[in-house]
Amino acid sequence: MKILLLIGLYAITLSNMGTNAQTNSPKKGILLITFGTSYPNARKAFDNIEEQVRSYWPDIDIYWAYTSGFIRKKLDKQGIQIDSPSGALAKMGEAGYTHIAAQSLHIIPGSEFHDVVRTVKGFTQVQKGLEKTTMGRPLVSKHEDLERVARFFTEQFPIATNDEAVVLMGHGTHHDANVYYPGFQYYLNDLSDRHYVATVEGYPTLERVIRQLKKQQVKKVTLTPFMSVAGDHAQNDMAGQEKDSWKSQLEAEGFEVDVVMKGLAEYDEVVKIWLDHLKEALDGL
Numbered sequence: 371m372k373i374l375l376l377i378g379l380y381a382i383t384l385s386n387m388g389t390n391a392q393t394n395s396p397k398k399g400i401l402l403i404t405f406g407t408s409y410p411n412a413r414k415a416f417d418n419i420e421e422q423v424r425s426y427w428p429d430i431d432i433y434w435a436y437t438s439g440f441i442r443k444k445l446d447k448q449g450i451q452i453d454s455p456s457g458a459l460a461k462m463g464e465a466g467y468t469h470i471a472a473q474s475l476h477i478i479p480g481s482e483f484h485d486v487v488r489t490v491k492g493f494t495q496v497q498k499g500l501e502k503t504t505m506g507r508p509l510v511s512k513h514e515d516l517e518r519v520a521r522f523f524t525e526q527f528p529i530a531t532n533d534e535a536v537v538l539m540g541h542g543t544h545h546d547a548n549v550y551y552p553g554f555q556y557y558l559n560d561l562s563d564r565h566y567v568a569t570v571e572g573y574p575t576l577e578r579v580i581r582q583l584k585k586q587q588v589k590k591v592t593l594t595p596f597m598s599v600a601g602d603h604a605q606n607d608m609a610g611q612e613k614d615s616w617k618s619q620l621e622a623e624g625f626e627v628d629v630v631m632k633g634l635a636e637y638d639e640v641v642k643i644w645l646d647h648l649k650e651a652l653d654g655l
């Protein structure tokens with residue numbers, strides 16, 4: 371009898387200890403989610419983000435996920451393993467993380483961002499031990515973000531004379547959120563009439579911007595990506611040697627073209643905006 375009672379007490383204490391341990395010591399993790407890139411040079415931009423995240427939150431582990439299956443497969447062949455968002459979440463769940471702040475390193479809240487939101491939400495419901503997840507907003511989604519990014523570009527690429535202009539290459543999308551690109555142009559216009567954004571797959575088009583440049587009698591154009599990294603689109607669609615690259619099209623129209631091959635994640639001022647969004651996500655845990 372006595373022994374059974376003792377065993378019973380021991381069991382209660384253990385299970386209490388178990389629950390206390392769980393509620394008293396949450397294990398927080400950060401998950402950084404990007405489309406991804408297969409360009410080693412472009413990946414340096416992601417290293418820059420990771421370094422900065424680590425310096426702000428040295429005690430929280432950082433995980434990465436690429437949304438692009440194509441890029442993950444390509445890297446896998448080179449011996450570089452990178453998880454999908456659900457793969458990374460499963461790993462983190464297995465490793466006992468109770469609270470995860472996921473940060474989108476996308477530019478606008480388009481279809482990839484919304485896919486990631488759905489994945490994170492779905493995982494939170496099924497992953498055992500995972501108590502809470504929050505999602506950090508992409509680079510531009512609120513008024514302040516658009517103001518900050520517009521200010522950054524006009525200061526980083528100042529216009530010296532009236533025959534100069536800066537053209538940013540955005541991705542563009544069929545998603546409703548494409549409206550962020552012409553929206554962003556409005557913010558640029560508040561600060562400059564020589565800074566433009568055009569998109570590869572949406573609106574505004576480069577054609578439209580070229581018409582504007584001609585009206586303004588611009589002679590010299592600086593081209594640079596409005597994407598997290600200077601990856602495939604920047605190397606080929608923007609600055610490639612082919613006739614249909616933006617550089618070639620602009621040159622064919624008589625403009626002198628300068629290319630700045632640097633992704634947004636390489637600028638600390640821009641990374642700071644993502645970090646502020648990640649801070650919101652961490653505060654929400």
Ligand code: CO
Nearest residue numbers: 541570571603
């Ligand atoms: Co693309």
